Amino acid sequence: MALKTVEEIKAAILAAVPGAAVKIMPNPSPSAQQSLLIEAEHATAIATFLRDDEELALDYLSNVTGVDWLDKEIAEKVKVTRQVAKPVEGGDPGQAEMVDETVEETRKHIEPGYLEVVYHLFSMAKKHGPMVLRMRTANRTDKVELPSLTPVWRSAEFQEREVFDLFGIVFKGHPDLRRILMWDEFKDFPMRRDYVEPDDFEYEPTPHDEVLKRAQEHRAKVAAEEAKS
Amino acid sequence: MLGEGILKGLAETARNFAGSFVSKERMTTVEYPEVRLPLPEAARNFPFLVYDGNDWEKGLRCVACQICEKECPPKCIYIEKSKDKKPDYVGKPQIYPAKFDIDISVCMSCQICVEVCPFEAIKMNTEFELSTDDRFGGLLLDRKELAKSNEYYHTIHPTEAREVDARLAQEKAKVEAKAKTAAEAAAAKAAAVATGASAAAATANPAAAPVASPSTTKAAEIAVAPAAATAPAAPKPVAGTGTDGPAPMTESEKKAASEPAKPGEGEPKA
């Protein structure tokens, strides 16, 4: 592939769009398709540069994907030094002195989750690629806006609509942002990891796992209602 | 001339129309159901359970390992294990499925259950005229409806059935040979113990260790493999079966450990 490495592309972007924050995301799998994480602020400028640059000429946006990363609870073992009152040895039971004690304790904190959109770019003029771009939202609840790349590459039009429909990322600058696969009045975002399906239990002859649980709950509910009436 | 292209096309159609009266390859319509085309051998529709012999309950090859249930993509198989055991084709007692339901309105004929079955118990049927008027129960096939004999398997997939039979016969022979050597070694050991010669015990030990569990086919291979530390010679080209049979192995190991005929060798090489 004649495409430059991610480091060179990052340098080119920083040269063309000063002030942009670009980070290289490693990819440990053998496919070695590393990606660049960009910020929402300069996204349109970076995208226009990537499309119009002489050497990169990434004029073909092939794929737009949405990914949902949930909040992660991280438990760390931390060594904490505290002052603890210890009774003095060989002295009165009432006397105590302050002693430094080092204790290992497990601290838990929650890393906030985010929604991510991944763009795969190729070049039809130079016949190279892929180059992967990523953009992340601040969190999953209220700050879910990202700039739309549809004015730069038209192929993002339907795909960003799908990401909006299934994940809930709002793309600013999209000419026609509405639901594409679900019907317009649908309320939730189905591909998110915490989506709960509506309970529409039907005849289930071979239930497994969650369906089995739901089937048993349903049967218990029906039996209780019949016992009552 | 205007319309020449259309006339060329019409000439083509006329040639096909007239030709369909004389040539076989232009007349491609078959009047089903009076005339039925033979299906190719590899055709598949819905699964069925194979049984050996005449009694479908006694000869059922399935041991309810539930691997097919786990791997089925639309989860259309439902298995309940039995509480007792019945002997399988090598004589080893195995549990069998008390319930084995396949919902063929959900089954998508992907053949993954056949691929992952370690006991050659489930195979693909070719029958497609299965319509019924009971929407709910009529398409849920139970154990009795699914069980078909090995002779039937030979009629629908002859080549495959012959290969399967050859494989099973090979493993049965291996198991019987091991059982014979185990019996001979045990007899020799008993004789050695009687004479008190430790050398005989030493020679009997390495001979008996790989033989300590005369279990079913796959389990025997899996048991032999870690001992011999070679890649298992899996009968199918699918090589991942080394991880497949933990359930039968533990049972056979338990069986082996409790067999009275082998003093002291209850530690199959796990």
Next chain:
Amino acid sequence: MSTSSTPLGNVTARLARSEKLEGKPEGWNRPPVIEVEGDSELLELAMGPHHPSTHGVFRMDVVLDGERVIKLKPVFGYLHRNHEQLGQSQSYLASMPYTDRLDYFCSLSNNWAYALAVEKLVGQVVPERAEYLRVILAELTRIQNHASTIGFLLQEMGASGTPLMYAFRERELILDLFESLTGSRMMCNYMRFGGCRVDASEAWLDGARKVVAALPKFIDEFENFLMSNEILMARCQGIGVLKPELAVNAGISGPMLRASGVNYDIRKVDHYGIYDRFKFRVPLGDHGDIFDRYMIRMLEMRESVSILEQALKEVPGGPVMDPKAKIRNFRPKPGEAYGRIESPKGELGFYLISDGSPNPYRYRVRPPSLINLTVLEDMCLGSNVADVVLIFGSVDIVLGEVDR
């Protein structure tokens, strides 16, 4: 090859120069706004989803001024079966039969694209015989898909099924080949990560050679039948023109892109599989209209026959499955991969993110049919309703892929 004067100019040279788009005005890649003259009343019509010509359950909300299309909005999602979410809730192998049902005409191409993506994710090597079988089956799929598409075009033009049945006659021979190898005519579920499921016997390869030997005669007959037909030419030439810059910017791929003159065939660009070993040409169109798209498909059928002849001559022996490949308990290490192939409809890609568990964390299908529909409005504005049906047919979509 369109390298000299055509109505679109020197397309290949232009794109090789990577023409700067800065000179283009703002909103150049948006559909034009058609002015309505006079005070005619506009009619809003929903074409579909129950429609014999929409290739499935697909709706187009058109605003009409008499017969002319002023606005067109495609509406789909009627066949949404949450394939991606299913893929994330079951193992990698269990998704393979579901990929058959994405583009249900070309199930073996879908299988190969998914297997390719997973093999990229884990760095799996595929044995040679399996690569040859994959190429043979993919090219057979391409031929039967293109033949059916051309047949459907004529069906939509009003030829009432006869040319379609000729295409289906050849398609039946190819489907019989698939059935004797994989067990099923359409939902083949044949490729695995590391090769193919079962080996092809010598008898099957001979049968394939016979079918391929009979194909050039059929393609000649088909071409003779259609391509000089005056009605077809009058209805297809100059209709639904797609300019190459817009095609590239809108992410179009496959025969639709090449009909607009852009030389981009993933078999040549990515060198996936063993396509480097075969000599074949990539036909390009001059005008980007419906007639070009059909001519491209006709020519691609011929190129596929040539690839098949070369491949069937040199199929090597050996295993069809890498012996170290795992079928069950397949847990790739964390990472991600994007694998794509040239399916008969365009670029079919799979994007997989793995987090070390037996199920993928993110499983995404890049559907060529959906993205090729982006420019449907641009192509249809200003033409008649009858043309909309033909233009839509020339995009060649399958709803299973659009909606997943």
